[in-house]
Amino acid sequence: MWTIPTFFVAALAEIAGCFAFWAWLRLGKSAVWLIPGTACLLLFAWVLTRVDVDFAGRAYAAYGGIYILTSLIWLWSIEGQRPDRWDMAGAMICVLGALVIVMGPRTG
Template structure:
């Protein structure tokens, strides 16, 4: 159950962080306005809060593992929101990152 909760929190964190960064990008680079950028800043703050809800108590481990989710999630976000089509190297790289995330986060450890 802890793995499922942790994985769900990673997904929620990715939605806030990637979505927040995308909103800032849209507001500034795509000239959609400061309301978009401001919404992005709020979403980025929520990402930071969600990361604290992970069951593991080690900040470095959580953020290192989250990096794999961020890589894969960014490619998915780009495909859905911007029409970006990842090539096979993008997909393989994202899978490598997700395997790394699983090893960092869920490997059995003597505690």
Template structure:
């Protein structure tokens, strides 16, 4: 149950961060306006709070593992929202990142 919760939180964090950055991009680079930028800032703030809900208490571990989720999530977001088509090296790189997430977060640890 703890792993499922952690994975869900990683997905929520990715949605908030990637979505927030995308909204800012749309507002600024695509000239959609400051409301889009403001919504992006709010989403990025939500990302920061979602990360605090992870069951592991180590900030560095959470952020390092989330980096891999961010990589894979960004490619997924690009595919769905921007119709980006990743090549095989994008997919291989994202898979390596997700393996890293699993090792960092869910490897058995023996604490003294």
């Protein structure tokens, strides 16, 4: 099943794209950051449509849990801020919810 890895790729693209805008507006970086940022956001939208889920709303709901976990990995690896136990507990709850949505049996 490629759904979960695809969610991670989409999350990384979305976070990188949003971070480029954050860097420009909040960190005083050059507007040139918006070029790769926009490309990353376009990549995110395209990748998320590759998920093998029948309904967009279900894909977005499940993606949310993976996005949260990936955001905390970004927080630690890129921004240098270690997530605390509350961050991790919240992420695990969300990932569990995402797995329930993706793996749950469908009747029709």
